[in-house]
Amino acid sequence: MEAGLAHGRRGGRLRSSHYIWCRDACLTLSLLVSLLLPGRSLPAAAAESGPASPLPAADGAASPEQLDAAAVAAFRLGTAAGWRQAITLWQALLQRLGPEADPSRLGLIHTLMGNAHSLLGEKPRAGERYRRALELHRAAGDRPGEAVVLSNLGQLASELGEMEQALELLEQSRSLHRQLQNRAGEATSLNNMAVVLEGMGERRRALALHRRVLAIRQQSADAAGEALSWNNIGAILDDLGDGAAARSAYGRSLELRRQRGDPLGEATVLSNLALLEKRLGRLAEAQALLERALVIQRQAGAPEGLAVSLANLAALHDDLGQPAQARALLEDSLAIRRRIGDRRGEAVLLSNLGLLQLQQGRPRQARSSFERALAIARDTAHPAAEAAALINRASLEETVGEFQAALESLRAAVAILRRIGDPLGEAVVSGNLGAVYESVGEGEQAELQLRRALAAYRELDSPSGIAVSRNNLGSLLNRRGRPEQALVPLRAAEAMHRASGDRDGLARALNNIGAAHVLAGRPEPARRAYRQALAIKRQLGDRRGEAVTLNNLGNLEAVGSTPRRGLEPLDAALALQRGVDDAEGMATTLLNRGRLHRRLGDHQAALSDLAESVRLIDGLRSRLADDDLRASFLASAHEHIDALIDLLMELHRLEPGAGHALRAYAVQEQSRARGLRDGLARQGDRPGREQRQRRRAIERELRALGPPSEVSAARRQALMDADLVLQQELHGLAGAAVPVPGSPVPSLEQARRLIERLRRELLQEGDVLLQYNLGPERSTLWVVDRDGLAVHALPPGPEISEQVQALRRSLLGLPDAALLSRLHALLIGPADLPADTRRLILVPDGALQVLPFAALEDPASGEPLLARFSLAHLPSVQAVLDRPASAPPDAGGDGRLPMLIVADPDLGAGRPHGELRAGPSRRNCSLAWQPLPGTGRELEAIAQVVSEADRVVARGAEATAARLLALDPARFPVLHFATHACVNARRPDFSGIVLAAERSPAGVADPAVDFLYLQEILDLELDSELVVLSACDTALGRQLEGEGPLSLSRAFMLAGARTVLSSLWSVDDRSTAALMAAFYRHWIDAGLPLDAALRQAQLELMRTPRWRAPYHWAAFHLHGRWR
Template sequence: MTKRIERHQKPRRFLVAFTSHLSLLLVSITTFAESGVAARDYAPKITIQAQIDSSVVNSSNAEQIFQEGEELLKLGTATSFRQAIAKFETALKLWQQTGNIKQQATTLNELGFIYNALGDKQQALIFFNQSLSLTKQITDIAGQAVTLNNIGGVYDALGDKKKALDCYNQSLSLSQQLGDLIWQAITLNNIGNVYNALGEKQQALKYYNQSLPISRKMGDKAQEAITLNNIGGVYDALGDKQQALTYYSKSLPLSRQVGDKNGQAVTLNNIGGIYDALGDKHQALMYYNQSMSLRRQVGDKTGEAITLNNIAGIYDALGDKQQALNHYNQSLNLSRKVGDKTGQAVTLNNIGRVYDSLADKQQALKYYNQSLPLRRQVGDKTGEATTLNNIGGVYDGLGDKQQALEFYNQSLALSQKVGDRAGEATTLNNLGGIYSTLGDKQQALKYYNLSLPLRRQIGDKTGEAVTLNNIGRVYDLLGDKQQALKYYNQSMPLRRQVGDRTGEAVTLNNIGRVYDSLGEKQEALKYYNQSLFLSRQVRDKAGEATTLNNIGGVYTVLGDTQKALAYYNQSLPLRQQMKDKAGEAITLYNIAYLERNRGNFQESLAKVEAAIKIIENLRTKITNEQLRTSYFASQQTIYEFANDLLMQLHKKYPQQGYDALALQNSEKYRSRSLLELLTEANANIRQGVEPKLLEAEQNLQQRLNATEKLRLELYNSGQYTPEQAQVLENELTSLLKEYQEVQAKIRFTSPKYAALTQPQPLSLKEIQQQVLDEETLLLEYALGEERSYLWAVSKNSISSYELPKRAEIEKVVKQFNYLLKIRYYNLTANIKIDASSGLGVFSSYEVLEKLNQMLLEPVAAKIKNKRLVIVGDGALQYLPFSALPQPGTSGKNIRPLLESNEVLYIPSASTLAVIRREHKERKTPPKTLAVIADAVFSYDDERLTRILHKPIPKPNIPFINPNFSFERLSFTRQEAEGILALVPKSLTLQALDFAANRTFATSSQLSEYRIIHFATHGILDTKNPALSGVVLSLFDEKGRLQNGFLRLQDIFNLKLPAELIVLSACETGLSQQIKGEGLVGLARGFMYAGSPRVLVSLWNVDDEATSQLMKAFYTKILKQELTPAAALREARLELWRDENYSAPYYWAGFTLQGEWK
């Protein structure tokens, strides 16, 4: 909770807040309750003797009224301040009548002070600037110095540090011109305060240390005490508590010597903060109470509110939330009484933090939302960033990651704008936490590594420890245990150095987690128990729940079921009490796992279903499609466990329909993001969205295209360094992330998107009614760590089978795929593969036999004369089933499944149902065929050299992706001409040579065609799937390099209601495999764009063979009127029967995804 360290700014106290952090779950996520300026700075009062002139009466009256205003000011209440305004305004008019410019300046200065104190910074600036103008008019250099100092104070409070420094430096120059050492010391101190707030601690110390000897030289012990206090504040913030205590202890006796009770109260308050941070709460309370007594003696209600705030923080840390709230409410009432809006905002923020820690998220939001407008009203941008960050923390804790990202990003922008590096570091850290939770570990590391150097620059050891801990956690999750321990062991001494026992408990827990995963269970228990002791000591219920859960996990592995269950059952209610939904799902799953092992299947099922219900609810709140996918992928273990449990129940109770429930559960985690994207595709989600967001989306699209073009131009020049190339690669990735965030905001604010019903996965009955027909058999595979499963579903029945575990199946699939890419390999030949393949030593017959036994023999009797619709999982998604042997055939008698069955693929049964529903309402495009082929890729393409009459410099295109040379695909022209000849010219559209470009591919005219054929190269980007795509002409007709990449993110923006899209390109069927989503490739992009079926390739396809296959394929569709699925089978059979192309390399790579009707 916030402790407010006070810095001095002459002549009144200048207050600043203190950054704290909160550790959540295994990752300590920093949320800061306050940072930067947290209270007002006041204008100095200038006591100037009034001039006597002929207007004696007016002058006398003005002086009397002015003094009455001064007395009202001393009362220090909002009411007395407003009464003082009336007095000063009357006095001002009288001074204006007498022509006394100096007194007018003084009175304007006092009015500026009052409005500043009341939080009206803009009005304060108006009066101060009027005062400054008058002091310049009469060449009152001393008055100018004072007023500039006051204006600097206002800009400082508004977060405009640059203007504040400018004013202070002008004031300092004038004081030096006058030789006024006292004001020099004051202004140097104030400049130090600005640098302190900016996080530039060494620069702050430099100015404080210039101020200090001047004060000593002048014998100004009051100012010396102020500066010593402020130096102490710097060391306090740097985590050097002993050095801070030394300076505070030097300041305190000086304040006592000069009888400065205000100064004493400030320093006693700050000493209390030191003991508070060191964990000595009793000593801290003693100092806070001494400060409070002095505050009350001198009637400093603002200071009293500050100390009440800090006492509340003590009770909060001790777990006495009611006492904390009592003291915060006393502080709030005092701030309201004196009209201190900044103080009100600080305390409302802190009350919100208490309710947040009590898991009363709605009440927390209520107080944060009261604090936020006050922050904005007084222009406290640093404080505004703080509260925005904390609101983000509430949504983060609620599992609403999208909302959390929104608020964190607002906070980050403000912190960066005002130069608040502490706030910036904190929010960057929190953003890292979001991405880590959602499974995007590389993005998490990026944000943590942006936060860490900022923490170090400003000397924030507490924050540095937090971020080091979090980096360690990411490496732990990535499986790099030694790197994880390295970061944890850097974090731990910092935790102890600054007395952060809550953080120490977090890091001890995390070290325990590493040893746990390494199998060193006793070492893990040692660290977990140390963590648990500390968490309970500081009453950190979230940390306690996490560690109890982890201890339960150790005892589960050790086989001590009773102990494990006891720990889980302690953790679960704490997580529920804290409304930690993500943590609750984890513990529910752990209990489910334990109960299954004990044979309590029904109890296990109840627990895992409760966990899945939480996950389903949390994922729907994420509107960024990529993040939603990442989050869901991180939860797949729980769904796979539910599958296994249901199938074990089916084995025990075969007549109770558990196999159907397992199938429905399998559908729950199949291509869910694609399912939702397809539902959204026909809703105009941009309707009703703020124009600025749509403009930002369009702008980012243009910037992405421009960056792609710059990248190509750089590579084409041949004169660049790897570093320059990497800069553009990074820029492209960064722009893509921004683009995805803007799209998430569009969804988040779209009335149309809000109105969409989240599509629900189909049940067995719905699959049979909506997806299957009498001729079709669905084969849905689910791979698991212990066992895998296959469901064979027909129009009227379901059968299920237990298969070997994932690792066994995927090993053989990889070996088969290796064989398929050998051009001379034929299914009937037994070839031996040695260890150089990286897949072990094996023979082709052995591989085929194993695959058959695993995948097809269990359903051999059911697949006869059936169309097979495959829903794959893991490596099975890039296995061409058509190339597998028919059950019952082996050795030289092997016959491919292609011969007996039509085979196609769908992401999930539920996805196909949505595709059908959406496509049903569409009109058939009026024209038949559009072809894009034979694009210009290469620098030495004769079509280029013929136009330019000379070779152009060789572009270093392979640097974009070293796996592709982008050579001319000469047979694609024959391929295009051959299939175009099958259709009347009036019903076709072609783009060849330079015309086969990105502009053509994204034009609206393509929406008029039933079939769109791309005969070109494909590219695969496993790091950023959205950058995968097809390659079109890289040069225009004048030989100029152009952006020829049609990326996945571009495809999502197309409107292509075609009945069939053919990607006659290299590896267009592959992309990054993501758990639960399958292969996130081009097919899903074109399905989103509007096509119900997409023909893709699984590997680099022979150009000539492809041309032959495509001609046959289109002849079957256009002349014999076969469905695309049947036509593909017939075309592949023709190649298989041709001795030149009988090897599966030539025909097995093409697969149809989507609709078969």
């Protein structure tokens, strides 16, 4: 029912570099030209068609004065051709004057050439000219000229993203102007410093500087400058959400412009007033203001201003739900940018055009626009436009299901934004990262990123960003099943979007509010919200958003009293999604329509829809290069697989002999432990060791910080930020693409071949395999032995899970005998096991993966399952079938195994002994760890059955991570760890094995302990038959649907271990030592198979009075191959 709801959160992200609204900061260059040419009257800007009279050729016929005048005229054309002609003419003038000419005049020419190069996007060449000009002005002692060039260098640095350098250069310029008592120059430098601060997100500091500039200009009776300052003050006040103060400031600027007869300045203020009206939702007023600005700019022949106003009008028509007009206006603006040779402006507009194309459901054209924008931005050294194009391309990539590519684009963007000091852009990226992580099922990461974005927007006083973040957080809370909590930020976002006139944001908020009401069981408020959202989406021409809302409306009807009414909106949604290539949306709509067809009794239509839904989900999964992200994504979409399995089992009940149950088994097995299987397939090909080493250093420092009260917030935040960046790098490491399975619903013949292979390669006489699937409405048990396959229906998964968790709680004290019997009857009883069964091979699902099957009691005999059978656990059948066992190792010819034993690490002197092989808090690995005397006894017991020649031991102070890695664990068929373990379910990569810390030359270990972290375990590249994790909770971890716990046990399997002996809870030190001693005795001395040796050891403990309780003997189980 909820599948379609997740899509309501889409697009609530702030779109970077959308439409460019006019600001007066762009006037800095023309003001500088005026300063550099004292007493000269600059020609008015020529019409776009070109100059009225031909320019002189750059040859010996023209005088220096003619060349100078012609160059200025060419420059003022405002076109790329004019700027290039000006450069040619000024270069000729330099040659005519020669190096012995007045250095101030030469410096002026170099500065003007730098301006032209800058406008052409040739930033490095502009920098060369400015630096040469600076040398000449300083050589001439020309301090006014030096001040101007420093200001130009500052502006250039800001355009290149070097904000701190820009501020430093502008401050030098300001200081020189002040010394020269040049108040106008000082004001210009302060104005430009404010512009840089605004770009850095320091709006309030920028506002303070603009007010200083205003005071200087008012004292100097500089009406033009005062008008400029009022305009810039209004722009920042508008960004800060103070509409009334912004309107007042704009009004004062407009009054001054009109008094001075400055039509182009008037047009600039009108454009900014339009932005204010747009933000306040007064779209008709905004349109009228923009159209007035356009008339002025056309009459004045001002192509650059005209291009800006056309782009702003396009944004307005987009908000008015007129996408065709918006696109036409944007293309007109783009044509002007190209005609005047403004490639930087072209890059920005292409990015905007791509967003419009994406919204209109044209992803291929959008991709082309983004790629062209990216190429131009890089070619013209425009980092802000490059970052914007990357962010917008990531939105496209997420839309079409290319989640890995979206993460990589966002990572590239944030690197640029950090370099140029753009915190607002970083906030945009955090929000978008949160959306992508939500899409792939990484809820913790998503919430972390979204909360970072919200905090950043609040710090930056960005109302639009705050609204977007609240919307996204509400969506995430919906997905995590917390609708009442979700409604708090969603209603706040709705109010903010209404107040600002952001209709797109409003529609997204309404869609998510509808989803929350559905989850809370309130269909009528949900229907009202969805219908409002649908009307807005249709007005905006947002085909993808329309499809999302239609899907949600259809799903709402499908689960109501008149389900057939849901077909029409679901069909319409699917048609739109196919048109815009929205694979994730199609998968959700097909899931909802398949469920509806099943409810209506059309099983074949349901099977077709659900099969295609699973195929699409698997295709999206295969595009992710990171194993963990693939596993998280599949877990988040597991309801698609559950729905297909449940339908096949219903068909089995209707047609028992048709093979539907066999096909359901093949579907379930195909989806099991996909992350583990992907990782095993890529074994030996795990890139990123350098990043993981850096991660280890940061993890160690984070743990060494101690409690928050003992370290500065800034230091902790800096380390957490560095950790987050590295975590994103690790997720982005390139990996081999995983092929998409040929069919989401294996044919009957394919399913039969799988069962035949299972019987042939895994099962011996006396073996029975029990494979479980816990479904939301009903569960299934498949029983496979050497004779065939049987299938049994079980209660719903939530009901079974609740009983499992209750049993686990009881095992820590007196076990609940009734629960032990009830679960045996529920999970084992239906199998009706033959009398000659000796071994059970368990393939559990969900909560059953942490169930101690060995302790379940037969209701008839009262005996635990262990008394009759040996037990082995598999993550999936195919994970074992696809990795054959290696030849048995033989170190000395007598069948004994060479072992690496890491035990009894030195955890610090003078600490009390511990009784549990876990720390005080498994979520905080930085707390004190107690020594474990039982691990030493365990080592001594192993030594009695494994000769000294066949074992290598790292004990005490030598049991360090460095020593372990130096011994090369890949050389040993058997690894044994007897120590503490730290399991972090929220951050699995922070889990690890506790080891001794490296000591300083003085013999001091600081910190007291070290860890072999999960990522380092993955780097071990083992080829081991057995890894024994004689520690607490090593089979536990963050639970992923279909994958199982992200445990230390799983990490060792991914590293290459074929079998892992691990624990299901915090085990007792003494009983664990006894269990391990008995296990090795039965395995090595008696030569029993692994599962039989473990069974005998557990039976020994069970028969010992002090350790009779299952808590002592039932925690450990074998995972993987048992022979």
